[in-house]
Amino acid sequence: MAEGKKLEGAGLRGQVAGKTALSTVGVSGSGLTYRGYDVKDLAENCEFEEVAYLILKGKLPNQAELDAYKNQLKRMRGLPAALKEVLERIPKDAHPMDVMRTGCSMLGNLEQEDTSVMGEFPQEMECTDRMVAAFPSIICYWYRYSHDGVKVETETDDDSIGAHFLHMLRGEKPNELHERVMNVSLILYAEHEFNASTFTARVCASTLSDIHSCITAAIGSLRGPLHGGANEAAMDMIENWTSAEEAEREMMGKLERKEKIMGFGHAIYSTSDPRNEIIKAWSEKLAADVGDTTLYPVSVRCEEVMWREKKLFCNADFFHASAYHFMGIPTKLFTPIFVMSRLTGWAAHVMEQRADNRIIRPSAEYTGEDLRKVTPIAQR
């Protein structure tokens, strides 16, 4: 069970920066809740679209509401020609998170949110639904064009966002296991209170900016290796090791050299991240499915060494690395999948901020020079 840790010090740790009804992190016994539901319960019993609906619209949908929501999202999967042209110009070696950032921003140019009456945002839900539907299309359109020269069809009839993503990426519909894992993964990543990227979105929203600006800013914040980028960084690390023994030796060396190990530790949780045991179990199933005898044992040994040596635990990102890898997803697309999911949390926070807004503007402790006069340029 995750417990709260002593929260103080730099990085605004432990400071209440606002109110939310969307989620709790590390405060209730169950560790992580979305609108009062335990994330484990949601991951076991729901599809991602149900959870997206819960986060964005405030309640779990009934069957008719879910069907209508999924159909609406399906109809919004296509990309405007001007956006496709932009994606076609982005080089193969671009960072996929930069592609997401540009894709989101370009969509905001082509389908601007109506902000004409200050403080009123009548299209915020429609713009959000559009982004939820279009983000998988954006990343896959760019990836398939830049890597395979294929202009992929983004208007698929796949039932779920996860299946739609895998279908565009691989050119064929995924099997049931892979679709289920995508659902679970997207649920686990969907919302997490005032994490860095969500806070970024809220700061932007507090200026009464448009929703595409808020989401674009959040994508930039999620890109870093201390946040969403950790799933890719974890993969880059574990794929080098061919046995659990080698992983242990290398991990010990890293710890001796005081290197940060990606996919471990958390700003809020102190003993475990409740998302880890869920994605770890799916990673184990996928390992059995592909007959893996290396990557999963390597990952498990990393987890054991970090706990034994440092009492540091895997966060949501660590076993996502092996799980995605077993599904044949290229490492560089790991963090964009996080975006496809967290978009729901970001947008819900933007709406929550807008509904009860005061511009976010903290103060700083000044550590610079005392007041002084400008020396004329010739004398400097």
Ligand SMILES: CC(=O)SCCNC(=O)CCNC(=O)[C@H](O)C(C)(C)COP(=O)(O)OP(=O)(O)OC[C@H]1O[C@@H](n2cnc3c(N)ncnc32)[C@H](O)[C@@H]1OP(=O)(O)O
């Ligand atoms: C979905 C997500 O965004 S989850 C987070 C993903 N990020 C990562 O996996 C990156 C690796 N982890 C980290 O960098 C950190 O644990 C963070 C950024 C997640 C949290 O940072 P903080 O809140 O500052 O961590 P915390 O206060 O618990 O750190 C305590 C000590 O453990 C160390 N530590 C924390 N995480 C790690 C790690 N992954 N590897 C090695 N040492 C670590 C810190 O350096 C610190 O040591 P110090 O006191 O000697 O400076």
Ligand SMILES: O=C([O-])CC(=O)C(=O)O
């Ligand atoms: O809450 C955090 O600081 C980081 C995190 O786990 C998330 O955003 O999912």
